Amino acid sequence: MEIVASVVSSLVVEGGKIVYRSISSKIRSCWHGETMGDAADSHIKVAELIPCPSIRDHTTASQTMARILQLLHDDKARRIGIWGMGGVGKSYLVKNLNNKLSSTSSSRKPFSLIIWATVSKTTSSQEPDLKNLQKKIASRLNLKEEETMERTAIQLLERLRREKFLLILDDVWEAINLDLVGIPRPESHLGSKILLTARSLHVCRKMMTDVEVKVEVLMDEEAWELFKEHAGEVADLQSIKPLAGTVCKECGKLPLALITVGSAMRRKERVGLWENAIDELRMSRPSIDGIEPNLYSSLKLSYDSLQNEKLKSCFLYCCLYPDDYSILISELVECWWAEGLIDDQLTYHAALNGGIALIESLKDSCLLETGDSDDSIKMHGVVRDVAIWIATCANPESKFLVRANVRMTRLSEFELQRDLERVSLMRNSIKALSDKEIECPKMISIFLQYNSFLQNIPENFLRGFGALKVMNLGGTQVRSLPVSLLHLRDLRALLLRSCNHLEELPPLGSLTKLCILDLHDTSIKQLPEGMDQLTNLKKLDLSYTLNLEFVLAETVSKLTSLEFLDVMESGYRWLIKPRPPMSYFEIYLQERHKEQRATVEDLQSLQRLSVLYLRLYDTVTAFEECDVYWIQRLKTFCCSMGLTYLAPDTPRPTEKDLSGDSIEWFISHATSLAFDNCCNLHEILENIVINRVDCFTNIKILTLKDAMLNEGSNARLDLLPNLEELYLDNIGKMKSISVLADRLGLIFPRLEALVVTGCDELEKLFFLGDRITSLPKLSKIKVDTCVRLNELFQYVLGSAKGHAAVPNLQTARLSGLPQLQCLCRREESWQSLEQLEVVRCPLLKKLPFRTINGNSIKEIRGDARWWSEVHWDTDDIKLHFDKHFKEMLDLQASLGR
Numbered sequence: 001m002e003i004v005a006s007v008v009s010s011l012v013v014e015g016g017k018i019v020y021r022s023i024s025s026k027i028r029s030c031w032h033g034e035t036m037g038d039a040a041d042s043h044i045k046v047a048e049l050i051p052c053p054s055i056r057d058h059t060t061a062s063q064t065m066a067r068i069l070q071l072l073h074d075d076k077a078r079r080i081g082i083w084g085m086g087g088v089g090k091s092y093l094v095k096n097l098n099n100k101l102s103s104t105s106s107s108r109k110p111f112s113l114i115i116w117a118t119v120s121k122t123t124s125s126q127e128p129d130l131k132n133l134q135k136k137i138a139s140r141l142n143l144k145e146e147e148t149m150e151r152t153a154i155q156l157l158e159r160l161r162r163e164k165f166l167l168i169l170d171d172v173w174e175a176i177n178l179d180l181v182g183i184p185r186p187e188s189h190l191g192s193k194i195l196l197t198a199r200s201l202h203v204c205r206k207m208m209t210d211v212e213v214k215v216e217v218l219m220d221e222e223a224w225e226l227f228k229e230h231a232g233e234v235a236d237l238q239s240i241k242p243l244a245g246t247v248c249k250e251c252g253k254l255p256l257a258l259i260t261v262g263s264a265m266r267r268k269e270r271v272g273l274w275e276n277a278i279d280e281l282r283m284s285r286p287s288i289d290g291i292e293p294n295l296y297s298s299l300k301l302s303y304d305s306l307q308n309e310k311l312k313s314c315f316l317y318c319c320l321y322p323d324d325y326s327i328l329i330s331e332l333v334e335c336w337w338a339e340g341l342i343d344d345q346l347t348y349h350a351a352l353n354g355g356i357a358l359i360e361s362l363k364d365s366c367l368l369e370t371g372d373s374d375d376s377i378k379m380h381g382v383v384r385d386v387a388i389w390i391a392t393c394a395n396p397e398s399k400f401l402v403r404a405n406v407r408m409t410r411l412s413e414f415e416l417q418r419d420l421e422r423v424s425l426m427r428n429s430i431k432a433l434s435d436k437e438i439e440c441p442k443m444i445s446i447f448l449q450y451n452s453f454l455q456n457i458p459e460n461f462l463r464g465f466g467a468l469k470v471m472n473l474g475g476t477q478v479r480s481l482p483v484s485l486l487h488l489r490d491l492r493a494l495l496l497r498s499c500n501h502l503e504e505l506p507p508l509g510s511l512t513k514l515c516i517l518d519l520h521d522t523s524i525k526q527l528p529e530g531m532d533q534l535t536n537l538k539k540l541d542l543s544y545t546l547n548l549e550f551v552l553a554e555t556v557s558k559l560t561s562l563e564f565l566d567v568m569e570s571g572y573r574w575l576i577k578p579r580p581p582m583s584y585f586e587i588y589l590q591e592r593h594k595e596q597r598a599t600v601e602d603l604q605s606l607q608r609l610s611v612l613y614l615r616l617y618d619t620v621t622a623f624e625e626c627d628v629y630w631i632q633r634l635k636t637f638c639c640s641m642g643l644t645y646l647a648p649d650t651p652r653p654t655e656k657d658l659s660g661d662s663i664e665w666f667i668s669h670a671t672s673l674a675f676d677n678c679c680n681l682h683e684i685l686e687n688i689v690i691n692r693v694d695c696f697t698n699i700k701i702l703t704l705k706d707a708m709l710n711e712g713s714n715a716r717l718d719l720l721p722n723l724e725e726l727y728l729d730n731i732g733k734m735k736s737i738s739v740l741a742d743r744l745g746l747i748f749p750r751l752e753a754l755v756v757t758g759c760d761e762l763e764k765l766f767f768l769g770d771r772i773t774s775l776p777k778l779s780k781i782k783v784d785t786c787v788r789l790n791e792l793f794q795y796v797l798g799s800a801k802g803h804a805a806v807p808n809l810q811t812a813r814l815s816g817l818p819q820l821q822c823l824c825r826r827e828e829s830w831q832s833l834e835q836l837e838v839v840r841c842p843l844l845k846k847l848p849f850r851t852i853n854g855n856s857i858k859e860i861r862g863d864a865r866w867w868s869e870v871h872w873d874t875d876d877i878k879l880h881f882d883k884h885f886k887e888m889l890d891l892q893a894s895l896g897r
Contacts, residue, residue, distance in 0.1 A: 079207060087298060330375070452477065570615070575597075729759075755783075768795050783815075
């Protein structure tokens with residue numbers, strides 16, 4: 001006891017971190033016993049305990065700790081990076097790790113020396129203060145600091161080479177040159193390891209980490225317990241508890257936010273104070289005690305560390321979208337491109353790639369995260385609050401107005417101030433806009449999308465926005481746009497997506513800088529006048545314009561800068577130029593429009609076109625390969641084939657053969673292929689299987705919808721070796737996807753996503769063991785309304801063990817499967833599964849998870865009654881997975897009741 005008291009007798013504060021340091025070499029000798037050897041070699045073993053709360057009762061932190069401890073015993077993991085957003089608990093985690101290892105008995109210690117140090121930054125930059133770091137490490141080792149860093153580094157190097165050490169570097173912002181400090185490289189000093197914490201994955205990689213462990217936010221129950229711990233008993237009062245729950249939710253399960261806000265609300269029993277706190281948090285106003293200095297300022301450090309002003313602007317732009325909103329990556333990048341945050345001289349493809357690179361940098365810095373789908377991103381709620389704070393308060397150069405999803409019903413003209421640059425009013429209930437001219441000469445982006453009651457844009461509303469570059473009116477009920485639109489000469493992006501009532505646009509010829517025009521799912525009947533003058537237009541989206549009747553060939557040929565064209569599921573039928581003899585249907589279309597109709601061949605003149613989404617109907621006439629040779633230059637060609645539904649007064653086209661060489665040529669050059677309501681799918685597949693001598697290497701996405709899979713010949717080779725996504729909807733006569741695989745020779749080496757819907761005869765998802773032993777890259781499965789499906793993966797008799805069916809499966813969503821009884825009867829490894837969703841699967845009473853093979857699971861969602869009936873091997877396993885269960889309301893069942 002006396003020895004321990006002496007060891008911790010000196011309390012030192014360094015860099016804001018409280019540490020205990022031994023002050024007596026004699027005490028250290030007692031601590032380590034006589035194994036130290038003679039006095040000349042009597043160097044100090046550091047066994048430093050750092051005061052911090054225990055993680056013993058914290059499930060998320062304990063699981064991360066277990067993962068780190070496992071890596072410390074892995075010889076291949078010499079450098080380990082612990083990363084995550086600010087305030088998530090990285091330092092708290094490694095302090096617990098340090099204490100656990102330091103308190104382990106000597107015989108069981110994996111390291112003879114453990115050194116923990118916070119990495120401070122130089123006063124003038126984000127660069128690490130190497131001299132200060134070197135001084136801390138030398139002090140831990142009781143080494144005298146030499147006159148120069150080089151001499152101290154030599155002394156450290158000699159000392160550490162004698163040990164099997166663990167160096168814990170906390171709060172690293174930039175890569176550290178270990179050689180300059182005097183740290184032996186762990187890859188050449190076997191048994192030693194370096195563990196670091198950082199907010200950025202990029203920093204970990206620059207430090208050459210062998211493995212990175214991300215620290216995630218808390219689970220719901222943990223978050224509530226942590227919040228209550230700091231808010232006190234008041235959080236359980238009957239009048240306060242619902243409000244406290246809302247405040248807790250606004251903290252986004254981020255520990256630092258929960259601690260800061262919980263402490264600020266401690267012992268506050270007045271309902272009004274809690275209601276005000278909710279309003280302040282939702283409006284991203286840092287008026288709650290401690291929010292700005294303790295939380296916002298801490299998270300702002302991540303923003304300050306971004307590489308350049310462009311990246312900072314791209315980050316702030318994301319706060320224009322609502323809280324917890326999944327932002328389509330393509331839409332976001334297009335807005336950046338239109339604003340000039342990405343070089344507007346780049347091609348569409350290059351700009352998109354550049355934007356994705358910026359997004360990855362922001363994700364690596366924990367400032368963005370993956371959204372509800374792989375093609376989307378979102379901001380953590382607290383990070384968004386900080387972004388709004390920076391954009392409206394902390395940064396005088398940023399002029400944002402963010403009122404997204406705050407239930408606004410009217411916009412006051414006084415809110416639109418002259419110096420505003422970016423305004424977001426999206427997802428509100430605004431019914432009318434001011435008809436007064438409001439001078440906002442600096443405004444470059446305005447978001448009004450998804451104000452579902454907005455029917456009119458007044459003539460004068462846009463007149464004062466002369467510098468506007470991005471305008472989004474998507475999802476509103478506007479029927480037309482004002483002529484004042486034509487005064488927006490700098491407009492680069494006009495986004496009218498899902499304006500279902502929009503029937504016409506004013507002449508757009510004066511908008512010569514327009515780069516992006518999105519008319520997806522609008523009701524326009526023809527393209528606006530002046531389209532042929534939009535010589536800078538790079539993207540045109542006409543998909544699902546079901547009322548579009550006519551496109552002039554001359555208009556298409558004038559769009560010389562067009563790079564992206566989507567005409568999938570448009571009412572306008574893109575035909576091959578008719579050659580005698582013409583069908584009655586083709587004569588009908590030609591007579592209806594005497595002017596020159598645009599055809600598939602007219603797209604040939606668009607020399608810059610690189611992305612094309614096109615639907616071919618059963619009215620396609622035969623054509624030779626030379627007619628469409630230009631398709632080979634496209635980077636992306638998505639082709640859909642099959643019948644379409646026609647208006648009652650439209651003559652039905654005569655059926656054509658879609659199974660000939662011309663269609664095979666189209667398939668050969670498509671990157672995405674869909675057969676929709678294709679009555680002769682069997683003949684197409686049979687023709688391809690029999691005659692094809694090589695595979696379709698371009699196709700990455702295959703969709704089959706409303707078709708029958710009849711028996712036929714099987715391919716001799718994998719016809720779709722690069723297939724990444726497979727969508728099957730209402731496919732008859734298919735008892736297993738393996739039947740389709742046999743027909744096309746598929747072994748799915750690169751399949752990542754699988755969606756199966758309404759396949760009533762499907763009994764097994766896959767049979768594994770013969771040709772297909774596993775699906776190595778499959779990460780997402782969604783199966784819905786397959787009434788006979790009873791098992792996902794079934795191994796055939798005699799198949800060899802050792803292959804996990806889905807080693808990389810991360811997400812599985814299962815719904816409407818009344819006969820499903822199990823996922824797989826063979827003991828499987830589900831080491832990558834993170835999310836499982838089960839809805840209306842009453843017979844699924846057993847899940848193949850154990851605490852070992854299901855240790856990556858973060859969330860299981862489903863009906864509470866179903867969950868209560870699931871059987872587990874032991875109560876401990878049940879208790880383990882209970883923590884991950886989240887009740888999910890079955891909307892169909894609710895509506896049925």
